[in-house]
Amino acid sequence: MNARTRHRAAFLEASRRYLFAKEPTVEQLHAFASSFADMVACDRGEPVMVMIGKVPVGRGQIGNR
Numbered sequence: 001m002n003a004r005t006r007h008r009a010a011f012l013e014a015s016r017r018y019l020f021a022k023e024p025t026v027e028q029l030h031a032f033a034s035s036f037a038d039m040v041a042c043d044r045g046e047p048v049m050v051m052i053g054k055v056p057v058g059r060g061q062i063g064n065r
Contacts, residue, residue: 007039033058 001009014035018028033050034057041048041060050058 004042007035007042011035011039030057034060036060 011032014028014032018024018032021028029052033052037048037050037058037060039060048058048060049056
């Protein structure tokens with residue numbers, strides 16, 4: 001399994017956990033945002049930051065490719 005496939009699988013799992021939670025937790029939100037940032041960073045080859053308001057909740061690094 002390559003990095004791109006791993007990041008997509010992690011994003012799908014985190015998004016399912018967040019989506020189907022009766023009351024999503026802060027931890028689930030951070031996992032969801034981080035997995036999204038990692039997936040996009042891998043696709044784009046550049047750092048990605050997800051922010052809610054002024055708070056960064058997820059970061060994807062360039063080295064994830």
